[in-house]
Amino acid sequence: MPELQMRVSDDDRECAAQQLQHAFTEGRLTQLELEDRLEIALTAKTYGDLLGLIDDLPVDQPQVDDVVELESKNGHIKRSGDWAVPRRLRVTSKYGGVELDLSEAVVTHPVVDIELDLAYGSAKIILPEGGVANVDAFRSDHGHVSTSDVPGRRRPGALYVVISGRTKYGGLTVRYPRRRWFTQ
Numbered sequence: 001m002p003e004l005q006m007r008v009s010d011d012d013r014e015c016a017a018q019q020l021q022h023a024f025t026e027g028r029l030t031q032l033e034l035e036d037r038l039e040i041a042l043t044a045k046t047y048g049d050l051l052g053l054i055d056d057l058p059v060d061q062p063q064v065d066d067v068v069e070l071e072s073k074n075g076h077i078k079r080s081g082d083w084a085v086p087r088r089l090r091v092t093s094k095y096g097g098v099e100l101d102l103s104e105a106v107v108t109h110p111v112v113d114i115e116l117d118l119a120y121g122s123a124k125i126i127l128p129e130g131g132v133a134n135v136d137a138f139r140s141d142h143g144h145v146s147t148s149d150v151p152g153r154r155r156p157g158a159l160y161v162v163i164s165g166r167t168k169y170g171g172l173t174v175r176y177p178r179r180r181w182f183t184q
Contacts, residue, residue: 005046011111015087016041017052023057066109072096082106088113091123098123102131103177108160116165116172123131124173130158133174137164143171150174 017038024034037053038157062086066087070077073094082099085170087109091098116123122143127133133150154160164173 003127005048008044008047008050011109012047012050013042013044015046015109019054019057023054037117070098080104081102085109085112085144087111088115090115090117091165092117093119093121094119095120099126100124101126102159102161103128110130110162111162114161114163114165116163116167118165118167118170120169121167122166122170122172124175125161125163126175126177127161128159129176130155131176132158133163134161135172135174137162138172139145139166140171141166141168143167143169146171146174148173150176 020029020034020037022039023029023135029037041050041053044053067090068086068088069090071080071092074096075093076096076099077091077093078099078101079183080099081104083105085102085105085107089100089112091100092112098118098121100114100123102112105128107128114125116138125133127150131150131154132152133147134152134154135145135147136152138145161174163174
């Protein structure tokens with residue numbers, strides 16, 4: 001698999017280290033096994049290196065290669081409510097829009113990478129309150145990129161979403177959920 005030869009980031013190494021430490025606290029690894037695996041995890045270069053460290057651990061733990069691809073030629077791609085957000089999300093749409101609402105989603109990663117490849121459509125990404133989005137790697141040929149009041153600089157403890165890719169004829173909007181005012 002070519003994905004196994006892809007180079008890992010510091011966040012990927014940290015995630016694998018957290019998985020190993022969690023497995024140790026559950027009694028699945030001895031102290032010596034934890035130390036050996038942590039040393040390898042913190043110096044890993046590829047996803048293959050990391051997967052070899054956790055492939056004998058229970059599946060209910062998030063996997064290092066947590067990548068989901070969503071594709072549509074003509075339809076609208078939408079995710080909202082209680083859904084599991086992967087570490088990397090690749091979205092491709094030729095003639096449709098994309099709406100990803102992370103405000104009520106289950107996000108177990110401190111950093112989420114969203115790669116958009118849109119031809120004739122726009123994307124809207126709704127972050128949970130306090131979330132941060134970096135859109136520096138996203139390009140719109142004939143449209144706008146709007147982040148409203150969403151900060152772009154990483155903050156400790158806040159979800160950090162990195163959005164990359166492009167759209168030819170469309171835009172990108174990143175915002176927080178709309179506030180609902182209830183009257184009695």
